[in-house]
Structures are given as structure tokens and as C-alpha cells.
Amino acid sequence: MDIKKVAIVGGGTAGWLAANHIGKEMLNRKGISVTLIESPDIPPIGVGEGTVPDIRNTLKSFGIREDEFIRQCDATFKQSIKFINWMDKKKHGEGNFFHHLSDVPST
Numbered sequence: 632m633d634i635k636k637v638a639i640v641g642g643g644t645a646g647w648l649a650a651n652h653i654g655k656e657m658l659n660r661k662g663i664s665v666t667l668i669e670s671p672d673i674p675p676i677g678v679g680e681g682t683v684p685d686i687r688n689t690l691k692s693f694g695i696r697e698d699e700f701i702r703q704c705d706a707t708f709k710q711s712i713k714f715i716n717w718m719d720k721k722k723h724g725e726g727n728f729f730h731h732l733s734d735v736p737s738t
């Protein structure tokens with residue numbers, strides 16, 4: 632099938648990543664348009680959004696500079712996650728917590 636128009640419904644994480652992936656693949660093909668449709672009434676979930684180190688390669692493949700991305704998104708590098716009183720006190724003790732990301736650094 633000869634696709635000429637691509638419509639992506641939803642401007643959240645999935646929508647914008649899809650738009651970038653498809654846009655990158657179709658960059659050199661003429662006569663193809665990609666349109667992303669956002670709802671003015673329904674906000675994206677937009678929470679957490681911690682990601683994995685390979686996002687750097689993804690951004691690079693999109694032609695997005697990492698420093699510009701961090702500035703525009705007001706992002707930060709996550710070193711660890713501390714969950715205070717996260718688990719059952721009786722089973723795991725007072726002030727229990729855990730974090731991952733290779734368990735370094737710790738406080």
C-alpha cells in the first residue's frame with residue numbers, strides 16, 4: 632500500500648515518540664505527511680517519565696540535542712529512588728525503603 636498521510640491521535644509520550652520515529656523513517660520520502668492530533672481538553676498523563684539510558688541514542692537518532700531536550704523538558708538525571716515507609720512495618724521494619732539503579736549512590 633502506498634501511504635501518503637499518517638495521522639497520530641494523542642500528543643502524549645506514545646504519540647510524540649511515534650511521530651518522531653515515523654518522521655525519521657519518512658524524512659527522505661516525498662509526498663508523505665505526518666499529522667499529530669492533540670486534544671485541547673484531555674491532558675496527557677505526564678507523570679514520572681523516568682527513562683532508560685538508551686533514550687540518548689533515541690534522541691540522537693531524532694536529531695534532538697540532549698542538552699536542548701533537558702533544558703526544554705526541565706529534566707534531571709535520576710540517581711536513585713528512596714521509598715520511605717513504603718512496605719509493611721511489621722514485616723520489613725521501621726522506615727524501610729529500597730531503591731534500584733544499581734544501588735549507588737546511597738544515603
Ligand SMILES: Cc1cc2nc3c(=O)[nH]c(=O)nc-3n(C[C@H](O)[C@H](O)[C@H](O)COP(=O)(O)OP(=O)(O)OC[C@H]3O[C@@H](n4cnc5c(N)ncnc54)[C@H](O)[C@@H]3O)c2cc1C
Nearest residue numbers: 641642643644645646669670673674675676678679680681
Ligand atoms: C504515577 C505514574 C508514574 C509513572 N512513571 C513513569 C516513568 O517513570 N517512566 C515511564 O516511562 N512511564 C511512567 N509512567 C507511565 C507513563 O506516564 C505513561 O505510560 C505514558 O505517559 C502514557 O503515554 P500515552 O501517550 O499512552 O498517554 P498520555 O501521555 O496520557 O497521552 C494521551 C494523549 O491522548 C490525548 N487524547 C485522549 N483522548 C483523545 C481524543 N479523543 N482525541 C485526541 N486526543 C486525545 C490526550 O490529550 C493525550 O495528549 C507512569 C505513570 C504513572 C501513573
